[in-house]
Amino acid sequence: MKNSILVFTAFIMLFSITTNAQNHNPEKNNYVVLTKKIPQLQPILITAEELKKEDGHHFGDFQVIVCGQTVKGLTDKEQMQKFIQRAKKANVALKACGFSLNKFGVDPKEIPSEMEVVENGILYDFQLQKKGYFSIDL
Template sequence: MKIKSLLILVCLFLILPLQVKGQHKLPNTNYTALIKNSKSLTGALETAEELMIADPQNFGEFQIVFCGKSIHEITEANIMDPILKRIGSKPIKVIACGFSLNKFKVDRTKIPQEITTVENGILHQFQLLKKGYLNLDL
């Protein structure tokens, strides 16, 4: 009888750590992508949607940083309206690079309100990487 009780007790002690580990939630995974045109923006959006489907419990957010000479495309309603509608309330953000906006003389009043502007898009992405965001090259 004592052996049986001891064996049951040992089994409980071996199984208990496994149950505790199974209850820990993994931290959310955040992503970023640096893009240079609206076609890459569409690709980044599709990638974000697939990542959300693949792991909905651990998906954090996806920040798409738009830099370069095609930055003017963010002011074109025929390009951005379908993209912004598709993003909707998903945890996906489009970030515009202020340096690119200035260099290519983009009228900031025409930028949709859903798009955030930062002074330096590349620096913003480096800061995200330092915070543990995963970078996707597109």
């Protein structure tokens, strides 16, 4: 009985380690942040810069998705330019939620051309998480 419990426990631990390894690429650390407030881009970009230093050659992809009513502020190109320049230097991709753009009547042509529009930001975030991205929603 003791041996079967021990074997079962070892099997569960092995399965857990295998599952985690499949969801995380040890070669690169990839990150995604979903935010509903444009001012949060500043601390998000600072975080990306620090992680890039900390991770070194293990730093992979870093994406920020802007969702919700704040997408209206993406049309302020002067405000967005400082974030875009800093994101570019840090190899951070800024994305806009197409669902939010539609809901709040923002023409995708009015947001900076450096930003990609993803159809559904929440779905896109989940898809990246399934690929092993570290994720946080703000």
